Amino acid sequence: MTTTPQTSSDSAALASVDLASVSPAPAFSPLYQQIKVLMLKSLQSGEWKPSAAIPSEIELAARFRVSQGTVRKAIDELAAENLLVRRQGKGTFVATHAEQHVQYRFLRLFPDSGDANSEGPAQRQIIDCKRSRASGEVARALRIHQGDAVLQVRRVLSFAKVPTILEDMWLPGVPFKGLTAERLRDYDGPMYALFETEFGVRMVRAEEKIRAILPDAEQCDLLKISVQTPLLSVERTAYTYNDIPMEMRRGLYLTDTHYYRNELN
Amino acid sequence: MTTTPQTSSDSAALASVDLASVSPAPAFSPLYQQIKVLMLKSLQSGEWKPSAAIPSEIELAARFRVSQGTVRKAIDELAAENLLVRRQGKGTFVATHAEQHVQYRFLRLFPDSGDANSEGPAQRQIIDCKRSRASGEVARALRIHQGDAVLQVRRVLSFAKVPTILEDMWLPGVPFKGLTAERLRDYDGPMYALFETEFGVRMVRAEEKIRAILPDAEQCDLLKISVQTPLLSVERTAYTYNDIPMEMRRGLYLTDTHYYRNELN
């Protein structure tokens, strides 16, 4: 035990959670945080799969030898991080990029008028899908070595037949071995949903760096615009569990009839 | 009482919270949500002022005639929304835009290299500050009528003496009566902190619409750039309590040495 929780004189199942190092601070960790770590392991290991129900709060309380309230607090935090979804009367489920209300959870581009769904789903066109080697920039983002095998995908998304987004993606070669253009083309649904079902990689969060740029000749050609048309450059790094980067992506967004929406709190 | 909470047979202080209308659904509202509404009123009315401590959990529990746990859950949500800040051992405080760790809570622009503070505080230059009348667009954003009195402010922010941000702001005339260029110039700190102390207006959240644009001649002049330099257009609407818009702002960001950062969950 890393800590001495109160009344519970012997709440087991709480392996030392690698606080072995002689850190100056005692690093007190509340019980529910330790439970959270254990639950994260179950998610990461695949014991609990996307869209499946996890054990009930009562079962988990018994398994971890803590009260239901403590399990509840752990689940609350995981739900707040979008790793779990609670459904009253039904159970708690592992979040997934498929079967979600919004088609693209990480895409923040919306049409100027009408709601997000008014223009229907985007038309997707795979331009290229090939194996290549990581550049310095890509290697840094994916925390791999320069020259390591990566998969490179380029595609165009169109709304109402108007090319609007040009995306280049880089995926680490090892976990995504076997990904092909056909598979991307045939799959009907969010790309991140395919990653979950086919490769067991669940994207949990992402960071984006946004800039304004002018396109080069090739980009103009693909988006059918002039070199004078400013574009949003959206550079995204997406992470799985434990903050492990699993995708680097650069999107060029045409923002004459759409805008990138952000909410600040 | 709008609902019949469990064990607590007579938890008072819960005025009907205007659910008087004969809505089809019974609109069940848990106790802690009703407490939250009451606490929001105290914030809104100025009973609890920015940076001041609110009553302790035990006091609030007594005032509202509920258990400490219920008050706690209400405070938890308000803290999650950045309206309150909890400090163990000291108390719970009303959040403020002053005395915060980050100077500009809503500004998402960061330098390409070095951390946010490495370049020091921005140099601010007020270009203009005048009374005017709301255009259709501004009126819509601020939910006032076209032609209503507004205050218009234009300023330039520079980092390391390089002009980087050109901002135009529109503020509703009534709540911000008495705001002058001098007052803006003399105040040392975030503009939103001045709004709190001088006008009792606390910004709680904001929405931004981002596009890529090319500047016009006047904008080029102020930012000392060419007409060929693409800029980020960041259109922000900021809200106080109860989702009331209190500011419309358009910022043009130079993104050759800075980027707009966003985190997706």
Place this chain on the structure above:
DNA sequence: CAGTGGTCTAGACCACACT
């Protein structure tokens, strides 16, 4: 030391979904 928020428990009952 007293006072504050933070954690944990045990038990009760409510709202919701399925069967």
Place this chain on the structure above:
DNA sequence: GTGTGGTCTAGACCACTGC
């Protein structure tokens, strides 16, 4: 009805802050 998550309570003890 049974089982799930959701709310609420009461009481205990811990961790942190400042007098």
